[in-house]
Amino acid sequence: MTKKLFGLLVAGVLCGNVHAQTMCGTDELYNKLKKENKKIELNEAELELYIKQQLQKIDFNSAAKGTAGVDDTTYYDVPIVIHIVHDFGAEYITDNAIFDAVSNWTEVMLGENADTSQVITPFKKWVGTPRIRLHLATVDPNGNPTKGITRRQSYLTGNAGDQAKLDGWPNNMYLNLWFISKFSPDHSGAAAYAYYPSSGAALPYYDGVIGLATYLNYDKAIPHEIGHCLNLQHTWGNNNQPNVACGDDGVDDTPPTKGHLTTGCTNGSLYDTTCATGYVKVVGSTIIDYPDTTNAQNVMDYTYCQKMFTIGQAQRMRIALTSGTAGRNNLFSVTNLGKTGALVPRPDMLPVPDFSVEKSSIISTERTYFQCADNSTPFTFYNRSWNDTITSVQWTFSNGASNPTSASTAFVNNTFSQPGWVTVSITATGNNSGSATKTNTHAVYAADPNTIMPGGYFQGFTAAEMDKWPTFNYYDNQFKWEQYSGAGYNSNDCVRYRSFDDRTSPANKSGTPAGDYDDMFSVGFNLANFTASNLKLNFYTAGARTTKSPFVQDSLQIFMSSDCSKSWKLITTLDGSDLATAAQNAEFFPAAGDWKARTVNLPTANYSDKVFFRFRYWPSENGNNLYMDNFEITPFSTDVNEVAHQPGQVKVFPNPTKGDCELAFTTGLSGKTSFIIKDIAGRVVYQQDQVYAPKTFVQHTILRNVFASAGFYFITLINDNLATTEKIVVE
Numbered sequence: 001m002t003k004k005l006f007g008l009l010v011a012g013v014l015c016g017n018v019h020a021q022t023m024c025g026t027d028e029l030y031n032k033l034k035k036e037n038k039k040i041e042l043n044e045a046e047l048e049l050y051i052k053q054q055l056q057k058i059d060f061n062s063a064a065k066g067t068a069g070v071d072d073t074t075y076y077d078v079p080i081v082i083h084i085v086h087d088f089g090a091e092y093i094t095d096n097a098i099f100d101a102v103s104n105w106t107e108v109m110l111g112e113n114a115d116t117s118q119v120i121t122p123f124k125k126w127v128g129t130p131r132i133r134l135h136l137a138t139v140d141p142n143g144n145p146t147k148g149i150t151r152r153q154s155y156l157t158g159n160a161g162d163q164a165k166l167d168g169w170p171n172n173m174y175l176n177l178w179f180i181s182k183f184s185p186d187h188s189g190a191a192a193y194a195y196y197p198s199s200g201a202a203l204p205y206y207d208g209v210i211g212l213a214t215y216l217n218y219d220k221a222i223p224h225e226i227g228h229c230l231n232l233q234h235t236w237g238n239n240n241q242p243n244v245a246c247g248d249d250g251v252d253d254t255p256p257t258k259g260h261l262t263t264g265c266t267n268g269s270l271y272d273t274t275c276a277t278g279y280v281k282v283v284g285s286t287i288i289d290y291p292d293t294t295n296a297q298n299v300m301d302y303t304y305c306q307k308m309f310t311i312g313q314a315q316r317m318r319i320a321l322t323s324g325t326a327g328r329n330n331l332f333s334v335t336n337l338g339k340t341g342a343l344v345p346r347p348d349m350l351p352v353p354d355f356s357v358e359k360s361s362i363i364s365t366e367r368t369y370f371q372c373a374d375n376s377t378p379f380t381f382y383n384r385s386w387n388d389t390i391t392s393v394q395w396t397f398s399n400g401a402s403n404p405t406s407a408s409t410a411f412v413n414n415t416f417s418q419p420g421w422v423t424v425s426i427t428a429t430g431n432n433s434g435s436a437t438k439t440n441t442h443a444v445y446a447a448d449p450n451t452i453m454p455g456g457y458f459q460g461f462t463a464a465e466m467d468k469w470p471t472f473n474y475y476d477n478q479f480k481w482e483q484y485s486g487a488g489y490n491s492n493d494c495v496r497y498r499s500f501d502d503r504t505s506p507a508n509k510s511g512t513p514a515g516d517y518d519d520m521f522s523v524g525f526n527l528a529n530f531t532a533s534n535l536k537l538n539f540y541t542a543g544a545r546t547t548k549s550p551f552v553q554d555s556l557q558i559f560m561s562s563d564c565s566k567s568w569k570l571i572t573t574l575d576g577s578d579l580a581t582a583a584q585n586a587e588f589f590p591a592a593g594d595w596k597a598r599t600v601n602l603p604t605a606n607y608s609d610k611v612f613f614r615f616r617y618w619p620s621e622n623g624n625n626l627y628m629d630n631f632e633i634t635p636f637s638t639d640v641n642e643v644a645h646q647p648g649q650v651k652v653f654p655n656p657t658k659g660d661c662e663l664a665f666t667t668g669l670s671g672k673t674s675f676i677i678k679d680i681a682g683r684v685v686y687q688q689d690q691v692y693a694p695k696t697f698v699q700h701t702i703l704r705n706v707f708a709s710a711g712f713y714f715i716t717l718i719n720d721n722l723a724t725t726e727k728i729v730v731e
């Protein structure tokens with residue numbers, strides 16, 4: 001472990017690092033949050049008043065003599081829930097590791113940790129016994145049995161903060177603790193942070209502790225955070241950083257201190273008297289002589305020599321528990337202990353069967369969910385079953401799998417000879433209570449390596465056609481690709497990325513879409529014979545942003561593979577105001593005028609007989625939907641190509657033109673067509689009358705020498721007696 005400090009968070013903002021030199025942003029951020037939430041300050045004042053009143057009833061002088069004065073015989077039982085927010089990395093900690101950790105935290109919260117024997121003499125009589133017992137809940141908020149652990153796969157595990165606090169349970173019934181793999185840059189350097197009751201009352205859905213999974217059972221990192229949840233400050237207070245100025249935490253028997261950094265258990269730290277020489281408190285007519293050395297062994301210090309809470313801290317935590325602020329006083333109520341099943345033994349439960357699709361040797365940096373059915377490099381499936389000691393596993397795989405069944409408890413590699421969606425089924429058997437099965441009918445996609453020619457291929461994204469255009473919602477949330485039958489470009493079908501961010505209700509504050517991404521894949525195309533054609537992707541999009549955000553932060557990346565999906569090249573990114581034209585706070589549904597023609601040049605270097613496209617959408621906070629329709633591959637730009645579908649239109653391209661230009665149109669029922677080009681003075685410079693095959697796409701070259709000089713010209717096309725006029729700009 002190179003990290004030595006706890007991050008601490010006051011009021012929801014992290015107090016960081018870890019490197020001794022790093023400033024802790026607590027004060028600044030705490031005040032910022034207090035400004036945003038006036039309620040926090042009121043909550044805090046109310047709680048402090050209550051604590052002061054309760055503390056007056058305690059005779060600390062007698063307590064120090066060990067004679068009486070303090071009620072610490074009552075045990076407080078607190079139901080807890082552990083949320084593992086993971087992406088199947090090392091942060092996917094086992095149930096057993098969690099059980100061990102909770103039992104170690106509880107020892108500290110009881111004041112029964114064995115290493116209090118190492119407390120230095122001046123503090124021996126001030127060692128407190130909070131007598132707080134932590135219990136993993138056995139009943140969840142819906143009344144169902146649980147082991148007090150939830151697991152959620154999320155991209156937020158690698159960029160965590162309050163938004164990663166997914167699946168929180170009511171904070172007046174359970175103390176919530178989340179574990180993640182990495183904090184976001186604004187929390188970087190932190191190992192964990194917690195909410196004081198005053199903040200927890202204002203923002204109940206963020207109340208609790210969040211920490212790195214690596215700190216689950218690291219020294220007393222988590223009891224330190226639980227101390228914050230029960231209103232303990234750091235020993236030096238919450239107004240500055242450690243090691244800066246003498247400060248106080250409002251607890252009499254933790255002497256004033258600058259706080260210590262990662263110096264460890266050196267005599268210099270343990271016997272430091274800088275801020276506490278002659279430290280006494282006068283209570284009524286009694287003078288209480290507290291130690292003059294700072295309490296570097298305190299759990300709430302940064303010395304990393306944590307052994308103890310003091311009597312005063314224990315009392316403050318117990319009083320915070322009896323306060324209604326953030327509903328702490330409900331946690332240990334008899335009714336709540338019954339509802340949460342906190343005091344009954346952990347139930348025997350069925351295993352939760354689960355598996356992940358992992359990185360393979362095809363693309364070593366990404367998980368592989370899509371590849372050609374004839375690819376000899378396998379997909380890799382890992383067993384991730386939990387909630388019981390798993391004694392055996394049984395897998396089955398569809399689509400002509402190379403290993404149609406397996407009993408591996410680790411992982412299975414598989415190739416699939418039959419194209420299409422692959423069904424994977426895993427049955428996990430536990431040591432006590434039986435087995436359970438998970439079946440995923442869309443686990444991975446084996447693409448058909450028999451590709452099609454692009455000519456005449458048209459994709460309008462009807463529901464029936466989507467099976468050949470697999471979409472993946474990797475993190476199983478509301479932000480995803482889906483077929484949509486309520487709109488389309490000149491049709492009622494299209495595909496959309498549902499990026500609309502409607503997380504407005506308090507219960508839905510977590511889980512920002514920022515960081516998510518999802519893919520849609522095309523069918524395979526044979527472009528081997530088109531290397532001289534400069535083909536283009538043609539499609540239409542209609543997009544919007546919400547007015548809550550001044551910028552469109554969503555983006556759509558389009559990738560092309562020329563090797564049957566073994567590797568991908570980014571060919572374009574649509575983003576910003578180009579991606580989203582409309583702005584509205586309601587969910588966006590496109591009208592006819594919202595569609596925009598898209599043309600993406602396909603680099604000839606990528607042409608092969610097995611070409612696929614991957615559409616990767618990155619949603620963002622306050623995003624809105626993007627709709628896509630009418631996918632084709634042609635030699636034309638999308639607006640030109642459109643005339644192939646829209647008789648009566650004429651397109652000139654390029655326009656403006658410097659040299660020869662092309663005229664494109666589709667003939668009508670008779671095939672009789674005339675076109676006339678006039679200059680700006682109305683003089684005819686070119687005319688042609690011809691009979692083509694009916695309803696045929698025509699492309700006609702007009703040589704540069706038709707135009708006598710640069711300037712504006714007008715072309716009128718007459719098709720079945722219907723005239724259309726377009727302007728040509730000659731440069």
Ligand SMILES: [Zn+2]
Pocket residue numbers: 006007008009224225228234
């Ligand atoms: Zn802290």
